[in-house]
Amino acid sequence: MRETGLLEPKGPVMMKKMTLRLLYWELQHYSSSGASVVAIDNKIEQAMDLVKSHLMYAVREEVEVLKEQIKELIERNSQLEQENTLLKNLASPEQLAQFQQQVQTASPTSGGAQTGPLTQSQGPGPTA
Numbered sequence: 836m837r838e839t840g841l842l843e844p845k846g847p848v849m850m851k852k853m854t855l856r857l858l859y860w861e862l863q864h865y866s867s868s869g870a871s872v873v874a875i876d877n878k879i880e881q882a883m884d885l886v887k888s889h890l891m892y893a894v895r896e897e898v899e900v901l902k903e904q905i906k907e908l909i910e911r912n913s914q915l916e917q918e919n920t921l922l923k924n925l926a927s928p929e930q931l932a933q934f935q936q937q938v939q940t941a942s943p944t945s946g947g948a949q950t951g952p953l954t955q956s957q958g959p960g961p962t963a
Contacts, residue, residue: 923931 926934
């Protein structure tokens with residue numbers, strides 16, 4: 836009978852040896868591939884850290900550039916506001932009225948002031 840043949844001393848010993856060999860091979864395979872997986876994971880982590888440090892450096896550099904630009908724009912805005920105040924103080928009431936009229940006709944929907952510099956006819960002093 837077949838079932839009794841498996842229970843013979845040679846059968847179970849042979850099966851145990853084959854099972855042990857298979858287990859040993861699987862352990863070797865998994866431990867070596869496990870080590871390579873860990874090595875790959877470590878390399879990926881190192882690469883990600885490197886990318887992160889480069890990105891952080893680039894962002895810090897860009898922030899410094901933007902801070903400097905903001906500082907320059909604030910200074911320029913302050914100068915333009917002072918110039919605008921001076922020109923308003925030097926302009927005659929007629930010139931201011933003419934300027935307001937030009938602003939209203941030039942951009943009735945924007946409701947904002949003219950962005951360009953004053954022209955010769957808009958500047959301070961009497962007009963002919």
